[in-house]
Amino acid sequence: MENILVSIRVRPLNKQEASKGSPWKLTSNTINLTGGPSVSGQTFTFDRVFGTDSKTKDIYDAHTKKIISSTVKGFNGTIFAYGQTSSGKTYTMRGSQEEPGIIPLAIQDVFRNIEAETNREFLLRVSYMEIYNEEIKDLLAPENRKLQVHESAERGIFVAGLREEIVVSPEQVLQLMDAGEAHRHIGETNMNVHSSRSHTIFRMVIESRDRGEGDPSERESLQTSDPVRVSHLNLVDLAGSERVNKTGAEGTRLKEGTHINKSLMTLGNVINKLSEGIERQGGHVPYRDSKLTRILQPALGGNAKTLIICNITPALVHVDETRGTLQFASRANRVTNCAQVNEIMTDAALLKRxxxxxxxxxxxxxxxxxxxxxxxxxxxxxxxxxxxxxxxxxxxxxxxxxxxxxxxxxxxxxxxxxxxxxxxxSAVDDRCLDKRKKKGNRRETWCARPGSNPGFDELLGMRNIPRKSLLLLR
Structure with missing residues (x-):
């Protein structure tokens, strides 16, 4: 059992924000609210807090590097960035040409670790998906089909029909990422010119088996009964939480923001339930309330090593959003996972088949x-x-x-x-209908026999009603 790792990255203030100062005070693992419109004096403690002058490589070396190394050895790993819109999540995950982000650094390290595992052979395949307005789209497939989440005993939780590409080099992986990025939904809001309008999950499946000894044909025969290690590495860039009064969203942007906030709220609910130990007590955790939490379920209280990088802005104007992110991060830091090496003996592994x-x-x-x-x-x-x-x-x-x-x-x-x-x-009996047809649908008259009912005869006489005018309608 090990806790989800949580790091905080503080982005630099822009010129407009810097003129109003910052109510936050930082140390290497704490962040303290010292003033502002919210209650001051709150202190949050995490695995690491990275200040405005830190580099992405510093964040990567602190925790991500170990998780990447473990995925090559058969452990599942998930790294994702969380925070409000315009807090620097995409920059942290993707980076720039001058400063590579977590994803390119991780991909380079995967292949570097594989080269060091000289006694094993590997098969790598990647997929790239986005969750846009609560619909899953395949970023590696030009037709962008709407995909569904499934679960099976052999494969666990998976997205059916998601295209996977076999890769043999970091350059090939990054090319696929760039191709997928061209299909991602990006939009402009008052807070961010290039605002991510969807969550993205870049997944690498790493299969490996023992090489064995001897000539190639003998090795293949000996490996028939050997287990295959199969691990999943998820690199996730979440869209940021939004406040309509700050983003100015309307129309399509408003609809996108609503779906983003709803899925992030579900993620917060899941983390909250897990941090309180609800699942261990047999309670319900709402993984199925959103596609995001359903896909990431193994990384949230399950079989994976997970790192959450929470991006915040120290600006006074965003103090409430920043505090909300830190509260989420504190709860996430209390969630425990149970990561273990994944070995498969069945034909579920491609290497086996x-x-x-x-x-x-x-x-x-x-x-x-x-x-x-x-x-x-x-x-x-x-x-x-x-x-x-x-x-x-x-x-x-x-x-x-x-x-x-x-x-x-x-x-x-x-x-x-x-x-x-x-x-x-009609409730009329069929036999009656047949009878009517035979009679040509004539109306039938009814009248009491004269003298059979003196009272009735007297009534007719008083009202001058001809006896033949009484009809029985059927």
């Missing part, structure tokens, strides 16, 4: 004269893996389409049933 195909390819290539047959095996293997991933993705898409069609069919059936209950049917 490729053994027979690789052995067959190697046998065929050995039979034909070639000086580079081992290299050709590796190339063919990569092609097989790409095909396998695409088949999986298409199968999940087909399954989703079938489910959607079934839902539409059931909805139509329900509509028909509802409409049927609104139709008024």
């Amino acid at each position: 490729q053994k027979k195909e690789i052995e067959e390819l190697r046998r065929k290539l050995q039979e034909s004269p070639s000086d580079h047959w081992e290299e050709e095996v590796l190339n063919l293997r990569n092609e097989l893996l790409k095909t396998e991933l695409e088949k999986e993705r298409m199968a999940m898409e087909l399954q989703e389409s079938q489910k959607a069609a079934e839902r539409r069919f059931k909805e139509q059936q329900q509509k028909i049933a509802n409409l049927s209950t609104m139709v008024i049917n």
Whole structure:
């Protein structure tokens, strides 16, 4: 058991903010509210507090580096930035050419750690998604399909149909990120010219297995029963919480801000419940109330090593928002995770599923004269893996389409049933209808037999009503 790590990064004040000063006082691991419109004297303590002159590399080296190293060894890892809009989250995660962010530094370190693991072979694949207005979109797929979250015993919580790309170098990973970034929703508000209008999750799946010893064909045979380590690294850039009176949002921007605030509120509720130990007591934690918390569920009180980098602005005008971020951070710091190495013995691991195909390819290539047959095996293997991933993705898409069609069919059936209950049917017996048809729908008259009811005869006489005018309508 270990607590979620929390670091605070304080962005520098701009010229307008600097003229009004800051009510916050910082040390290496505390931040204290010393004045302002809110109650002063509050002190918050965290794993680290990074001041305005700190570099992203300092933040990375403090905690992120260890988490990245552990993901290569089979542990799940999640790093995400949290804070109000314009507090520097995207800059912290993506960085710039002059100062690389957490994500590019982490990707470089993944490959550096893999090179050091000389006794294991690795397979890496990445995906990139955004949650925009509570809909999941695939940033690596140009069609931007709306995807759904699923859960299975073998795969855990996953996004069905999400495209995954096999990668072999940090340069390839960063190119995919840039391609995905072009599809991300960005907008302008009064507080931020380039405001992120969605949450993004960049995920790397790291599979590895023991290389073994001996010639390649013997190694493949020996590895048949070996477990495969499968870990997930999530690098998350959250959209910032917003106040309409400060952002000036309206129309589309207002709708986006509403969804952003709602999902962040759910994240806060989840963290609050976990910090109070509700889950350990058998209580309900509302992971399913938003797509964000559902996808990140393993990182929040589950099987993962998690770091939250809370970005704040020390400006006096934003003291309430900053205090809210620090309160969230304090609760998150009390949440405990239970991270463990993930080893898979079944065919759920791609590396596991490729053994027979690789052995067959190697046998065929050995039979034909070639000086580079081992290299050709590796190339063919990569092609097989790409095909396998695409088949999986298409199968999940087909399954989703079938489910959607079934839902539409059931909805139509329900509509028909509802409409049927609104139709008024005649209660006349069918036999009566047949009888009417035979008589040509003539009306029938009824009159009491003369003398059978003296009182009735007297009544007719008093009112001068002809007996034949009494009708029985059916």
